[in-house]
Amino acid sequence: MAKPTQTAVAEEAHAPGTLSLGMLPDLLGFQLRMAQLATFRDFLETFADLGLTPTLFGALVLVEANPGAKQSELARTLGLDRSTMVSIIDRLEREGWVRRRRAATDRRSNAIELTAAGRRILPEFKRRVAEHEARLTAHLGADEQARLRDLLGRIFPDRR
Amino acid sequence: MAKPTQTAVAEEAHAPGTLSLGMLPDLLGFQLRMAQLATFRDFLETFADLGLTPTLFGALVLVEANPGAKQSELARTLGLDRSTMVSIIDRLEREGWVRRRRAATDRRSNAIELTAAGRRILPEFKRRVAEHEARLTAHLGADEQARLRDLLGRIFPDRR
DNA sequence: TATTGTTATACTCTATAACTATA
DNA sequence: TATAGTTATAGAGTATAACAATA
Numbered sequence: 001m002a003k004p005t006q007t008a009v010a011e012e013a014h015a016p017g018t019l020s021l022g023m024l025p026d027l028l029g030f031q032l033r034m035a036q037l038a039t040f041r042d043f044l045e046t047f048a049d050l051g052l053t054p055t056l057f058g059a060l061v062l063v064e065a066n067p068g069a070k071q072s073e074l075a076r077t078l079g080l081d082r083s084t085m086v087s088i089i090d091r092l093e094r095e096g097w098v099r100r101r102r103a104a105t106d107r108r109s110n111a112i113e114l115t116a117a118g119r120r121i122l123p124e125f126k127r128r129v130a131e132h133e134a135r136l137t138a139h140l141g142a143d144e145q146a147r148l149r150d151l152l153g154r155i156f157p158d159r160r
Numbered sequence: 161m162a163k164p165t166q167t168a169v170a171e172e173a174h175a176p177g178t179l180s181l182g183m184l185p186d187l188l189g190f191q192l193r194m195a196q197l198a199t200f201r202d203f204l205e206t207f208a209d210l211g212l213t214p215t216l217f218g219a220l221v222l223v224e225a226n227p228g229a230k231q232s233e234l235a236r237t238l239g240l241d242r243s244t245m246v247s248i249i250d251r252l253e254r255e256g257w258v259r260r261r262r263a264a265t266d267r268r269s270n271a272i273e274l275t276a277a278g279r280r281i282l283p284e285f286k287r288r289v290a291e292h293e294a295r296l297t298a299h300l301g302a303d304e305q306a307r308l309r310d311l312l313g314r315i316f317p318d319r320r
Numbered sequence: 321t322a323t324t325g326t327t328a329t330a331c332t333c334t335a336t337a338a339c340t341a342t343a
Numbered sequence: 344t345a346t347a348g349t350t351a352t353a354g355a356g357t358a359t360a361a362c363a364a365t366a
Binding site for chain 1: 179180181182183184185186187188189190191192193194195196197198199200201202203214218221222224225226229233234237239286289292293295296297299300304305307308309311312313314315316317319320
């Protein structure tokens with residue numbers, strides 16, 4: 001599996017079918033982007049039959065962990081606008097996994113909570129996500145996975 | 161549209177303003193997504209005056225490293241469809257940074273290359289990207305940055 | 321005045337399918 | 344037949360601005 005290191009190419013000449021990446025591999029932003037793109041696509045394939053996206057799954061887990069949370073709280077936690085959260089909750093509600101309830105203390109807001117169907121199906125979602133994660137980390141040891149999560153968590157911690 | 165039924169109910173207790181993330185921090189995909197989102201937004205702000213995106217910058221660097229490469233080669237390397245690459249090259253060409261040249265050997269394809277203006281401005285782009293990268297890695301040591309890039313490169317290496 | 325949810329709208333990014341010109 | 348570039352189009356995801364209800 002070991003490929004010879006690519007040497008500097010002369011002007012105009014580059015291996016057919018294989019391009020040099022130039023400085024890109026040295027950029028954290030580039031590695032982040034490519035890893036995220038591959039991961040996103042695998043996630044979509046994992047849930048192709050249900051149309052579940054990483055954002056929808058994240059919202060479901062958040063609702064489970066914070067029953068009765070407001071839409072705008074969920075939005076802020078996921079780094080989304082509250083108008084974006086409307087359609088996300090719409091979809092989850094249309095699937096019958098969550099419901100909107102009028103909050104008792106502040107009647108402007110909706111308290112979002114899982115339905116019985118949502119609580120029933122969430123373990124299956126988590127099981128599939130675990131399989132997806134296993135593919136993601138197939139080439140990493142358990143210690144490396146933990147290290148990677150830790151390092152990622154320290155990128156722009158002030159922007160979250 | 162159909163408005164959801166809303167019934168008043170008592171909210172369950174969770175810390176005001178701060179939601180629990182549940183299992184999300186344990187998911188590599190989630191950390192990846194949040195880090196990439198923050199990074200993408202900082203990149204856009206960095207080039208707000210020029211409208212340069214990570215993809216456009218990546219394409220420029222690729223053209224620099226592989227003068228005369230075909231559009232479809234660039235597309236494959238960046239993980240994009242060749243129809244998507246059309247508009248990317250369109251934009252770079254409209255800015256005057258690259259040009260399409262009829263390939264001599266295969267007249268179906270375009271050989272993409274930097275213009276003089278492109279070669280002139282690329283160092284400035286790289287300087288700004290370096291500043292962006294510095295913000296990104298503000299909380300990481302040099303060794304940790306290298307380790308992070310290495311670990312990211314081992315996520316789905318077979319899908320790239 | 322400020323906030324919450326909502327709607328209307330628009331913009332970006334991306335892919336699919338069909339077309340053309342070559343190979 | 345197959346490939347490279349292009350075009351038209353559609354879908355997903357997102358944000359901004361304005362509005363009503365409520366605080």
